[in-house]
Amino acid sequence: MTISLTTHYLGLELPSPLVVGAAAPLSGDLERLKQLEQEGAGAVVLHSLFLEQIERDWQEWLHHQEHWSESHPEALSYLPASDPQHLGLDGYLEEIARARRQLSIPVIASLNGSHPGHWASAARAIEQAGAQAIELNLYSVPSDTSRSSADLEAEQLQIVRQVCEAVTLPVAVKLSPWYTGLAAMARELEQAGARGLVLFNRFLQPEVNIETLDTESHLDLSHPEEQRLPLRWIALLHGRVPLELAASSGIASGADVVRMLMVGAQVCQVVSALLRHGPGQLAQMRAELVQWLQEHDTGDVNSLRGSLSQQRCPNPEAYERAQYLRALSSYS
């Protein structure tokens, strides 16, 4: 039978619901992106442009250009004078343009930041560079004891509003799972102009070395069990808010994709599985997805979507807190 994987996400037509998520090792290299496209990627989210990082990179570059200069007669500088034309936003825009030239699948840019800044101008530049959508990554660790959740959320909504007003592109917001009122926040994000949500962001968590008495940072790839958190929230939000939902975290197999589509995901973002197993994993997942659809006599992948969301599943309570209590009691 003919199987259609064609998916729509953020107003774009994707050849499959498998989206390469934002990660520098995957999308920082155009050759790698072309390979991922050949392996079946439906779209690619470029690695994040960290707005705060741009300024830091620039300052660091400037520091090394200036710091030791003009102090010794034989060496008025120690590095050649060069124009860092690809540093920060300019380099990112160039990457977008190159990706657009080389890829036929949609290219989604990713903006990342934690504080109000120059989101709007960056978003406009990204649009002009040819990105077909923007993924807005609202990253923050709310450690400031003087700022309430309401303050922080208002600030985030303001950022989303700024970006959405600045561009005509569809905007998806990538969230952390740590909101007291996540469903309400989703609604407000939609009202601020967002068209989709990416659930969820994973953050690097620091490690403590008890011998050196210091903290360390490691990149920990996600594992399949981590998909349960986004799975629950996609199931809960599907149909409740008019937003397209992208699943992220722990998705590594065709079955995972089926599962996420069933709870309501529009697309599935894959990162760790590709970093762990290589680009070929994408083809593997696609083949598993196709095989499942064939085995279950399903010709259109879109027909799965939302079938196991809370609003449509046979046991809606399963996604609520009560189920958590039952699970505990049965375990004990």
Place this chain on the structure above:
Amino acid sequence: MSHPDREHAWLDGNEAAARVAYRLNEVMAIYPITPASPMGEWADAWASEGRPNLWGQVPQVVELQSEGGAAGMVHGALQAGALTTTFTASQGLLLMLPNLYKIAGELTAAVIHVASRTVATSALSIFGDHSDVMAARGTGWGLLCSATVQECGDFAAIATAASLAGRVPLLHSFDGFRTSHEIQRVALISDAVLRELVPDALVAAHRARGLSPDHPVLRGSSQNPDVCFQAHEAVNPFQNALPQHVQAAMDRFAALTGRQYRLFDYHGHPDAERVIVLMGSGCTTACATADALIAGGDRVGVLQVRLFRPLAAEALVAALPASARRIAVLDRCKEPGSQGEPLYLDVLAAVNEHWPTAQQPLVVGGRYGIASKEFTPAMVKAVFDNLAAEAPRRHFTVGIVDDVTHLSLPVDPAFAIEAADTLRAVFVGLGSDGTVGANKNTLKIVGDATGLNGQGYFVYDSKKAGSITVSHLRFSPRPIQASHLIEQAQLLACHHWDFLERFDLLELAAPGGTLLLNAPWPAEQCWQQLPQRVQQLIQRRQLRVFVVNAAAIAREHGLGGRINTVMQVAFFAVADLMPLEQALTAMRTAIQKSYGRKGEQVVAANLAAIEAARGSLQELEVPRDVVGPGAAEAPLAELPIPPALAAAPADLRELLLPQLQRRGDQLPVSALPCDGSFATATSRLEKRNIAEQVPVWEPDLCVQCGKCLMVCPHAVIRAKVCEPEALANAPEGFRSAPARDHHWSGQSFTIQVSAEDCTGCNLCVEVCPARDRSEPRRKALNMAPQRPLREQSRAHWHHFLQLPEMERSGLNLHHINQQQLQQPLFEFSGACAGCGETPYLKLASQLFGDRMVVANATGCSSIYGGNLPTTPWATNGEGRGPAWSNSLFEDNAEFGLGFRVAFDQRHRRAEQLLRQHAADLPQALVEGLLNADQSDEAGIHEQRQRVKELRQRLESEATSGRTRELLDLADDLVKRSVWIVGGDGWAYDIGYGGLDHLLASSHDVNVLVLDTEVYSNTGGQMSKATPKGAVAKFASGGKPTGKKDLGLMAMTYGHVYVASVAMGARDEHTLRAFLEAESYPGPSLILAYSHCIAHGIDMAKGLTQQKQAVDSGRWLLYRHDPRQSPPLSLDSRSPSLPLAEAMASENRFRMLRYSHPEQARALTRQAQEEVRRRWERYQRLAHPGEPSP
């Protein structure tokens, strides 16, 4: 005709010359040498950007391994018909000499641009004079000399046109630093002018003369006595015609631009009786002085020589006024043993041959300005005064006090000619505080806004950390004719308070002028904080004083130590050059232009700092009489002298103190050694107090591992173990702890820091492994502000030095905590804070310093090791320590080999004499001396004891000739450890041939390569040690090829000990390699990874960078010891860090991502693969019997 070239720019001489040379050439061979390096750097950068030359083509810019190589390539490219140039100076030009003869002999059109620099004799100097180009005057090249920044560009063009027309190559020279680095606003030369000046037909003719198999010729023949002489003479018509070609080019240039030059330009009274003849930058000061004297009624003049070779003698004489009766010819070079210097002799001969009347003028000759010695109006006047004397000195010097051969002319220091409408401003700053950059910016702001002419000249000192910069700025409504430093500034700015105590800064302040201070005190306290001498000078010179706490404002606005923005605002506020608001607007525009595109925070911080500075500047109320009644007559208070220097022997103090107080110009000839030999152990007398923060030791936390001692680049942190009683009289606060090593059970351990010598680099704190478990931020070493600790640290350090040194033979040198108790004999160098090289030198000095002789290639290590006034090479309590010498850049391996064979010869002669005296000496003593095992400290110690006994016995004997000789050579019976030290520029590039030859020999030498992977000393140019993908000068587009595997090449000989070490990765491995290398009785090569500021890293994290280089496999740790089987021990673990990650931590690699991202990715991928392959190759070598990994 109209003059289309109305575009101007603020340039220095190097850039002015390079801009023209780049457009007029197709091939450029480059190699770094101060002060010419920036010309090559510009060429490389423009080529990297894809900038075309005059013919729409991007020139090929190729770095060579030496200037000799560059000259060879120039010769080849010229022979193949390409328009070709190179840029050089000093020793570089000397290395080119053989090719210069060839190129000129073949009548090849070419121009080489030379930023003239003195040639090294008993000492190297990077500063300017004409000794290099004068050494080339016999090559057949023409010598055309620019005197100003404007002329640098103009003459670059004129020289090229003339050479193409006349087929005689030209050296286009200008004075190093004085012109090469001076900034002026110059008229740019358009492409259209260059096209007019350099006709296509001449270019085509040049190309047509190139070698081609389509019309083959043979060039470079060998000739027999029958024809060779004639062949030499065959070029005469071309040499004879060149002056006309040069003048014709000058005339065409004048028609195109309005700037007229002549082969000899006379300036002065039309009926001058006294005339000075000279060339180069000194001409401007000489002309301005002549004008001043003429205004006073004197009949004087100046003849400026522009084309010195071929000398148009008749034209020279014709350019002199017929009224001239006495002529002084000034040479900026010295030709020992000659009747006079070159220009003098030529003028003498020209006058003799061509003077139109029988009554020829008297011609005298003098030397001036050697190695950038100042040439002031007072000196010019002294030369004119000499001509006015009844019996002028025929041979003289001017600018120094020669109390040995009494050649110097007396100079009236009060004579000055600075015009009243010229603003003279001097800014004394700390290296890297942004002062120089801000002043360059000020020149443009003022010049562009007011139309005033401006001149900026910048003086730097020889220290790499804590250096002093002095900016000299002139602004004038008239063209500035001054190639000398400002001596009396109407505006003097001191950007670092401590300078006020260190040298007589206010001597530069003109009476009634303004003093601007960056003061770390509230305004109301500033007067009290000023040193008394400064107070006195402020009062006597009636200075207005303004203060601003620039450091605090910069800190508050996140600008760190860069106080430039604040001080620039203060300058505009007090200088009255232009309306303040207009100046600030221009500053804001410049800030936006420099930083705005990517750095809004930087822009905001600087803009806020402008406002803060404006509001903070205050004028000090100067008390009328602070130092009591009669203050005006009281002698000036003395500048404080560091106690260590005050206690030094008088002769040493009298040599050092003037240099340290920046009064070295006043030292007479007799104060200097006649052969370039200086005392060592002098850096300990200096006490520069340059660190803002210094480490403080916490004994309760310290594990006494010795790592901090080992990594300290400046040997300021040291430890000793002593009996507790030795600390009984220690000054208050002197810290110690029970020694933890069981070897010293019951004794006390102390670590002390010489805060006055520390640079505050933080490496010791970074490497310290001991943390407070309840407060892990607190380590056993923590940084604290230096100023409050200064006095106490001085006392502690003094007491520490009095404690006995450890008995060397009792230390286990394989344990760092014990080995590091050896006294460093390399201390307090002028190297950069956090230098990656110096810890290796210090280690060698600890291990072998008392028997060490160092041959040091020119480079960073020769500058921080041997640049006056002081040297870090030190002596121990017995007066022993490393003997050190620098020959050249290119010959260091051979130089060190010379040491070795000489010592061996002396040793063998001593043994021979000993055998001859054997009958008169105890047999055990003789046999002991002849068969001594000197492979360790104990063996060395015993041999020294035997030599001592030998001396005692011989000295008590009647002294025969042979006995005397044996006494003289007795010390040679003790092992001499020869160390050949240099950077990668030397070892991988310019000195590789010699190094290779040395390694191929069996001589017992130790080669230490301080591998920073660039030419660090000249500002970070690419060497063959530069890794793939790194951006460096001369590799602006990233180095496309991999690093040369020098260690592997050396290993192929089989008999060479080779080690590759990185102290920051494994310190004990480094220690082991040094011990093994020195013990190996043949050639040893240690490649030492040295992090460097040219890597674009945080120097405080230098050790981490080293570790990352090793963890990624980019740098391997190994030892190849021919005494072992298999010889190679691969001591690195297999690469565990992705190379891309390690590269991303250094700006030199990141820069390529920012400029050429695709290239960066491709090179990173290749480099990663090469790391893998290299690792596998070394694995196979280290484990020859095992299957390949």
